[in-house]
Amino acid sequence: KNQVEQSPQSLIILEGKNCTLQCNYTVSPFSNLRWYKQDTGRGPVSLTIMTFSENTKSNGRYTATLDADTKQSSLHITASQLSDSASYICVVSDRGSTLGRLYFGRGTQLTVWP
């Protein structure tokens, strides 16, 4: 069964600290993996997208890694800011025979305290 599991479910950190969010998936055949940021009451916004051949990608203070062999990804946030408080969703796309699909994790709810 194709699944995307994220951990931790929630995380509280102090402003200025770093944190790492985890994503494990069983989606096969794999096409790409994306990290989205979803602010409360808003739609998800893409942070990074990685294909099979990419093992790291950065977007400002966000750095995503991908290990396609172990089917794991992480999102590292550096020098956190209050505006980083949001849900971070890992999304994996497959490349099935006629219809690739997106598989969503439940997200990690990050809260940054001053």
Added chain:
Amino acid sequence: EADIYQTPRYLVIGTGKKITLECSQTMGHDKMYWYQQDPGMELHLIHYSYGVNSTEKGDLSSESTVSRIRTEHFPLTLESARPSHTSQYLCASSEGLTGNFSYEQYFGPGTRLTVT
């Protein structure tokens, strides 16, 4: 920021009412999607469209219906709302070949629906 819009942003209605959630995009994308999301849960695909006059049901069974008469417009309708329909509804669009979900999906801000 993506040019995809949803109205209303918030809606509180009574049981049995008919409602239409609007979604429009100005990017010329052929593919559009509707997702349902409950608090703390993953997004579930309920409808998608490859283009004008094309609509398909998604993974999650839904009593809602959709239409795609124009490329930029993908409304979702509930003929008779019930409390079980209370949820957040997110619309998205993407480029890409028919049958391929691998392209970037751009999401609207969502509609928070509450049925009393």
